Amino acid sequence: MFGFLRRKKRKTDVAETTEESAAGLTDSEAAPGEADAEPAGQQTESADTPTSEPPRETDTTESAAPTSEETDTQRQESDTTVAATPAASSDDSGSLFSRLAKTRSGLTEGLGDLFLGKKKIDDDMLEELETRLIMADVGQQTTMALIDELTDEISRKHVDDPERLFETLHRLMVERLTSVQPATPPSRRQSGRPHVMVVCGINGGGKTTSIGKLAHRFKGEGRNVTLAAADTFRAAAVEQLIAWGERNDVRVIGEPGRGDPASVAFDAVSSAKARGSDMLIVDTAGRLHTQSGLMDELGKLIRVIGKAEPEAPDEVLLVIDASIGQNALIQARQFNDAVKLTGLIVTKLDGTAKGGIVFAIAEELGLPIHFIGVGEKSEDLRPFEPRAFVDALLDHRPD
16 A cells, blocks of 8 residues: 555544544643644755765766775775675665655655545546656656556546555556566676676766766676776866775776777777676766767767677666756757667666656656666665666555
């Protein structure tokens, strides 16, 4: 049953009991200020609490690397964590509920009032649901398709109560995302050579930080990881990637001041093959989807990688910031036209009410989401699981 419906029912029961108990009281018997009292000690958690990790990207520049002393300490802590939970753990589901609170509140706030107590499902109810889906940036096209399918289910299967309607909505949203997900994540496939992953995106979306977190995850799974610092336009990006490499004890190919990103990528592929690496992650310069020259350069880098290893790259992933909503869809469309993306990494889902954008991208572009970022820690970049995501989004907790 949906969590917010349970909460709403409990609140309704308590309210009715309180009203009955208070019916015989006069105004003078009520405690002064009782109606205006607020819960004591209430605080708002921030998902952006700084950690001791290498700094997150910003819209302008990135901070310096951590000190060697901090790095050693962090690495010990990191290795302990990864050894215990190299992949998504059983705690991830509950954690995801809290991390997607902003999107969930925008989508489900008031739905208890909308559906609880209704004796029938009517047009007003569906129109309100449509509005809430659009406000969560699910997108007009996807929202209308969902409403049409719900309407069809209502008529064909005689869905006539709120809980059945929500279970149907939950199923349809899960199907929307699973339909574009690969049966086996590309990074899990074994090919006897380095698996080459090119990561692209605009500045400030969390690209280099995501690469560092991917290195942390793959190293924790026992992979031999190499990073390529092919973002040669910003010395800070190279330095940041080197810091992540030191922290995760992985090799980084590239150095500040080296000018040609394609040559860095070529050398990185050759080095990864020679050293027996099974995972190569290539960082690229941040660029706007409107900068045709830089987009052409990204295409060149990918072609050069193909010369170093004919079957590479295996993945071209776009990092998008969920907080920009429909603009993320525009970015994904333009990057996909330029370099034929294989999937997405969606960051900053913990700090936005616009997490519904993943449905719009899946619907329009058919691109799978491989990883999502829901916090600052290395473990907060996690593999995307459609059912767990929709459960968290709709506050759906199976009985």
